[in-house]
Amino acid sequence: MAPVKHRKIVMLGYPSVGKSSLALQFFKGDFPKDYEPTIENTWSKTFVMGSDEFELDVVDTAGQDEYSLLPQSFIFGIHGYIVVYSVACSRSFQIARAIHSILVDKRGKCLMPIVLVGNKNDLPTHCREVKPEDGKKLAESWGAAFLEVSAKDPERSKLIFTKMIEEIDRVERSFDEEKKCCVM
Numbered sequence: 001m002a003p004v005k006h007r008k009i010v011m012l013g014y015p016s017v018g019k020s021s022l023a024l025q026f027f028k029g030d031f032p033k034d035y036e037p038t039i040e041n042t043w044s045k046t047f048v049m050g051s052d053e054f055e056l057d058v059v060d061t062a063g064q065d066e067y068s069l070l071p072q073s074f075i076f077g078i079h080g081y082i083v084v085y086s087v088a089c090s091r092s093f094q095i096a097r098a099i100h101s102i103l104v105d106k107r108g109k110c111l112m113p114i115v116l117v118g119n120k121n122d123l124p125t126h127c128r129e130v131k132p133e134d135g136k137k138l139a140e141s142w143g144a145a146f147l148e149v150s151a152k153d154p155e156r157s158k159l160i161f162t163k164m165i166e167e168i169d170r171v172e173r174s175f176d177e178e179k180k181c182c183v184m
């Protein structure tokens with residue numbers, strides 16, 4: 001087997017969109033009953049995908065808004081970002097845009113592995129404030145992957161992290177091909 005690949009990922013998004021719930025579902029196979037605001041929490045796991053083994057560190061952050069200053073620790077040494085909004089909260093979708101602008105500002109306009117996630121798609125239709133096609137369009141404009149999920153669904157929650165690993169590989173390959181030196 002090839003050497004273990006280390007991947008450090010940061011989860012960003014407006015408060016209460018379900019970042020911790022998605023992480024908890026993937027790392028512990030559980031869905032929290034109560035809402036507890038996160039300060040900051042790092043989850044680690046060894047994860048096998050195909051013939052590769054990954055040491056995955058996922059930083060679950062306190063929710064952001066448009067005025068959030070992302071610390072240097074969320075910028076340097078980070079392989080990819082999972083940006084989460086709630087499909088039942090248009091404000092969280094606006095904040096996802098703002099977070100992307102902050103990332104571009106801090107990291108420069110280089111290719112950045114991102115998975116944009118519209119969470120809480122288990123909620124009834126009348127709760128929906130963000131259409132799937134709007135999420136898809138936004139992700140396309142960033143050159144990012146897009147998924148709609150529910151943190152209550154273990155398979156969909158896992159898919160976010162496998163997608164993230166694939167995105168990191170895809171962007172790394174395009175760096176190699178185009179010789180774009182943008183590693184931070």
Ligand SMILES: Nc1nc2c(ncn2[C@@H]2O[C@H](COP(=O)(O)OP(=O)(O)OP(=O)(O)O)[C@@H](O)[C@H]2O)c(=O)[nH]1
Nearest residue numbers: 015016017018019020021035037038063120150151
């Ligand atoms: N229906 C539904 N509720 C969810 C889902 N994901 C999270 N929630 C609920 O949304 C609330 C907030 O979830 P958290 O995972 O704590 O959200 P967060 O983004 O980590 O919040 P901060 O720590 O404030 O940034 C909790 O009450 C969860 O139970 C989901 O997919 N569907």
